[in-house]
Amino acid sequence: MPEAPEVEAVVRTLRPYIQGEKISRVHVRHVIAVGPQTPGGFRRSVEGARILGVSRHGKYLVMRLNQGCLVIHFKLSGTLLWFDRAADALAPRIHLDVVLETRRGALGYFDRRHLGRIRWFPRADDAPGISRLGIDAYSPGFTPDSLASVCRQSRRAIKIMLMDQTKIAGLGNIYANESLWNARIDPRRRSYRLTPLQIRRLHKAVVSVLRRALECCLHPAPDFRDPHWWFAGLEGMLRAYGREGMPCARCGTNIRRIEQGQRSTFFCPRCQRPDSH
DNA sequence: CCTGCTACCTGATGGC
DNA sequence: TGCCATCAGGTAGCAG
Numbered sequence: 530m531p532e533a534p535e536v537e538a539v540v541r542t543l544r545p546y547i548q549g550e551k552i553s554r555v556h557v558r559h560v561i562a563v564g565p566q567t568p569g570g571f572r573r574s575v576e577g578a579r580i581l582g583v584s585r586h587g588k589y590l591v592m593r594l595n596q597g598c599l600v601i602h603f604k605l606s607g608t609l610l611w612f613d614r615a616a617d618a619l620a621p622r623i624h625l626d627v628v629l630e631t632r633r634g635a636l637g638y639f640d641r642r643h644l645g646r647i648r649w650f651p652r653a654d655d656a657p658g659i660s661r662l663g664i665d666a667y668s669p670g671f672t673p674d675s676l677a678s679v680c681r682q683s684r685r686a687i688k689i690m691l692m693d694q695t696k697i698a699g700l701g702n703i704y705a706n707e708s709l710w711n712a713r714i715d716p717r718r719r720s721y722r723l724t725p726l727q728i729r730r731l732h733k734a735v736v737s738v739l740r741r742a743l744e745c746c747l748h749p750a751p752d753f754r755d756p757h758w759w760f761a762g763l764e765g766m767l768r769a770y771g772r773e774g775m776p777c778a779r780c781g782t783n784i785r786r787i788e789q790g791q792r793s794t795f796f797c798p799r800c801q802r803p804d805s806h
Numbered sequence: 807c808c809t810g811c812t813a814c815c816t817g818a819t820g821g822c
Numbered sequence: 823t824g825c826c827a828t829c830a831g832g833t834a835g836c837a838g
Contacts, residue, residue: 531831561815588832604832606816642816644832657834685809694833703831763831770831791811793829 530603533588533666533699534739535760538746539609540585543636546611546753547592550631551579556619561643562626574649575599575629587662587698591653600648600656601638607645610637611753623756636753658694666699666739673732680720680728687723687731688716689790700735703763703770704742706795708734710769715801716794717787741766769795 530536555576557568578594585591592599601607610625611634612618618628618635625637627647638647654660663679664670679696680687690696691705700708709716711734714727723731745763752758764771768778772795773786782799 535831602833604815605830640815642814642830644815683808689809692832701831760831792832 530608530760531588531605532701532704532742533585534704534742534746536585536588536590536603537667537743538760539751540583540590541747542750542753543590543609544583546633547580547629547631547636548583549580550633552576552594552629552631554615554628554630556628556630557626558624558628559626559643562638562640562645562647563649564646566648571649580631586653586659587665587694588701589653589656589659591659593653597649597651598653598656600646600650600653600659602645602658604640604642604644604646606642607638607640608759609751609753610639610756610758611635612637613754661695662698663694663696664698666697666735667743671697671732671736673729676732676735677725677728680723683720685720686717686789687714687720688794690720691735692790692792697735699739702792703767704735704738706770707738707767709801710796711738713800715803716789716796718803769797771795 530539552575555572557563557571560568563571574597578596580592581595582593588602590601613634615630615635618625618637625639627638629636648656650656664675680690683690683696688705688709691700691708692702708731712727712730714731745766746760769784772784774783777784777797777800780797780799782797784795785798787794
């Protein structure tokens, strides 16, 4: 569940299922999901703990326990499922990587690609990545000034910088592309070369794109009871991502795809130019 | 410190 | 049909 809007929607939807509940039993069905911690160590840390709160740090989901923290990173394909009866989560035909039982039911974690992780740490900041996160794109601290500050520090292409979680936390490939399209900025532009006007436009675009994305992710909200649930309807708001060869919604020029940092970048070669505004 | 690159996994898709 | 290449919403860890 890739970027911050998706994780935020999962956090909000998950809270009523598990907040305040005690994790009575833990089942690790696939060792890689908790790696490099061992299943035994994971189980000993988590079993019997009470979930005090659920929050999001960048793209990390954090469950604060009465003892330590459960930290989930979904990477590209991790997901959560809910079972009203724990026995259903443990049925042989259900492929889950980790199952957390509570009095009310069972929470299942699954990642078919096994890039994601669900791990226990004494504190959230002990999870690699979390302590180094930059300012969260959803936080009030994300302002035109803070964006200007991180832009000044980097000579990399602005698209790459936007995806750097140590600079700004929460944006991934989709919403970095969309933000730059909205702000009419060339993704290859070096960060420190953005003008104050471009910075203001980019800040506004990021805030707007993330707000709309969260709305999409919450309507409808994730249905953890549906084993095949996934975010739907996001495509409707996309103007650049995945639209190679399709006309730009502003000017009709075909959207182009290039490679930056081994990832695809989509942009309009006509309206996303340094001198186009 | 900054930057770029690769490894980590699995499945879907398209060309031949 | 089978096989191969390419692509996928991400990050950790390493080298320069």
